[in-house]
Amino acid sequence: MKPIMGSKKSEADAHSKHEWEAKPTKNMSAVAEDTDILSKFKQEESKNWAFDQLMRKYQQRIYMHIRKMVIDHNDADDLTQEVFVKVWHHLDTFREDAQLYTWLYRIASNECLNFLNKKRRRYFIPLYDVAKELATKLDHQHGCTGEEIQLKLQKALLRLPDKQRLVFNLRYYDELTYEDIANITGTSVGALKASYHHAVKKIEEYLAKNAI
């Protein structure tokens, strides 16, 4: 098992100097630029190569974003694959005036929210029960380690509505700007700021009530 850590970055270099963008992975010598990837993807002979580059560049970040929402590795794996299959089919229609990573985040976020909604509809279980189920997964899965306080923070997050948790994750862990989050979620910046503020308040209340 290999630990994947949530990124820790300063606000200033939030997008351009991402840890996951800068570090080449095992099977590639350098990370291609988005524009290169997009232009190569349009050519039939280099389509597979471009897609491979795109995946190696963004897969960890997208996987982590999904994993934080669904907790379970198998679910996160299914959803990550689904996201990239959709990317393959729709990358031709991607408008290059937008950022590629916000587009990928949007697809991943929609997949997560749909997955959680479907789960709720399928089993006719209310919001709390899904949170409870995910919290149990968090407790029992071998894949999650960390200090007690981190576990408590994750449990506090699971008590938030899905979309608020999504916004919190994008802002707190991924350190995206409110403008980017607005592009991803289709919500206004003002509403996002209020949502994040309420989320922080709820989390701090939960942590105070469940102090170690």
Add this chain to the structure above:
Amino acid sequence: MKLDEIPKNEPIFHVPTNYFDTLPQRVLRRVHNPTSVPQWHPRLLRFAYYLAAICLIVGIGIYKMQLAENYSQQTLSVEEMLIEYDISETDLIDYKPAQANLQEDELLIHADEYLLDVSEEDIIY
């Protein structure tokens, strides 16, 4: 406790070894060899649910209508019976006091029967 007091470089999730090395190839394989997902199944199931619901509603409707029809038929049959047996309104009016008298006679008979079982000694004055 404030959120700022918690170190941010978490959560740490573990993933299987070499997961990210093999993921692009697995996705490419899926893209080039799409497995046919039986999408028809949930749709068919949903259609079956709708059909069953419609059948149930129509069934209940027919049952209710039949009940109402039977009730009206029963009401008509009484009227028809009166016409058929030539029972006039006066017959019906006479029938009621006759019944009332009969009931009074029956009551008297019953009272006499009761008195037969009671001896004079049993009566405490």
